[in-house]
Amino acid sequence: MSESASSERYEECRTTADWLLSSTKVRPTVGIVCGSGMGGLAKLLKDPQVFKYSDIPNFPQSTVHGHAGQLVFGTLNGKPCVCMQGRFHLYEGYTVQKITLPMRVFKLMGVKTVFLTNAAGGLNQDYKVGDVMIIKDHINMPGFAGINPLFGPNDERFGVRFPCMSDAYDRELRQLARDVASELGYSDFLQEGVYCVLAGPSFETIAECRMLRNLGADAVGMSTVHEVITARHAGMRCFAMSLISNMSVMSYDSQEKANHEEVLETGRLRAKDLEKLVSTIVGRLEHNSSS
Numbered sequence: 001m002s003e004s005a006s007s008e009r010y011e012e013c014r015t016t017a018d019w020l021l022s023s024t025k026v027r028p029t030v031g032i033v034c035g036s037g038m039g040g041l042a043k044l045l046k047d048p049q050v051f052k053y054s055d056i057p058n059f060p061q062s063t064v065h066g067h068a069g070q071l072v073f074g075t076l077n078g079k080p081c082v083c084m085q086g087r088f089h090l091y092e093g094y095t096v097q098k099i100t101l102p103m104r105v106f107k108l109m110g111v112k113t114v115f116l117t118n119a120a121g122g123l124n125q126d127y128k129v130g131d132v133m134i135i136k137d138h139i140n141m142p143g144f145a146g147i148n149p150l151f152g153p154n155d156e157r158f159g160v161r162f163p164c165m166s167d168a169y170d171r172e173l174r175q176l177a178r179d180v181a182s183e184l185g186y187s188d189f190l191q192e193g194v195y196c197v198l199a200g201p202s203f204e205t206i207a208e209c210r211m212l213r214n215l216g217a218d219a220v221g222m223s224t225v226h227e228v229i230t231a232r233h234a235g236m237r238c239f240a241m242s243l244i245s246n247m248s249v250m251s252y253d254s255q256e257k258a259n260h261e262e263v264l265e266t267g268r269l270r271a272k273d274l275e276k277l278v279s280t281i282v283g284r285l286e287h288n289s290s291s
């Protein structure tokens with residue numbers, strides 16, 4: 001990508017942010033990204049103002065069942081928020097830069113902290129379906145093949161050329177989440193671990209699941225990491241959680257088959273708990289962080 005193409009990308013994000021800022025009075029400091037089947041989070045926002053992705057300049061469209069495709073502004077526990085009810089994935093055919101455009105738009109709108117949720121397969125055999133895993137680190141598999149949202153000329157208006165990723169998942173926010181989960185009586189299904197992203201859309205083979213587990217991954221999915229890299233590059237704090245929607249198939253004797261319907265069904269079963277967890281954490285943000 002040339003310098004001028006990089007500048008065009010900045011202008012593209014600026015146009016989208018300006019259009020949104022002129023269309024709503026909400027000035028969000030918190031950005032939320034809803035994972036598969038977790039769009040109910042957006043319904044918690046008070047005085048919601050909803051924009052279909054198809055009406056927002058430069059926004060991609062959601063093509064995956066369980067991702068409604070709208071941006072919702074409002075307040076959550078008193079905090080001004082913007083919530084993506086539906087995210088974009090590499091396998092939908094968009095470039096990695098396009099699927100992460102909303103993070104840069106968040107930044108240009110004034111967002112300081114990003115909350116991301118996703119559905120993921122459990123690789124760690126101590127996990128069970130319905131567990132919620134706080135993400136403490138990630139493995140960026142597409143990154144090993146050169147698919148990284150920061151590829152190409154760096155635009156200093158967003159961030160530095162070589163951003164640090166050892167602090168990608170904010171330590172204070174993870175502690176806050178553990179505290180809140182304990183108060184809510186959620187400790188029995190709370191985990192903390194490493195999320196590995198693959199490009200999808202095919203689910204993993206048994207050999208791939210075994211390899212990922214051996215590499216140190218606790219859960220596997222097809223999202224979140226590109227958004228986190230882009231958000232951290234732009235200096236926003238990140239907190240991410242995986243709902244273990246299915247257990248990865250690790251044995252050749254197993255009859256289990258990963259499928260998107262099970263992913264959405266687990267989302268429905270755990271929806272209320274996830275919503276309570278996220279809204280309580282967001283409500284406490286000012287006591288525990290600068291945002």
Ligand SMILES: O=P(O)(O)O[C@H]1O[C@H](CO)[C@@H](O)[C@H]1O
Nearest residue numbers: 035036118119222223260263
């Ligand atoms: O990561 P989210 O958006 O929750 O979606 C997850 O669910 C889908 C597979 O069922 C994949 O897109 C995977 O990444």
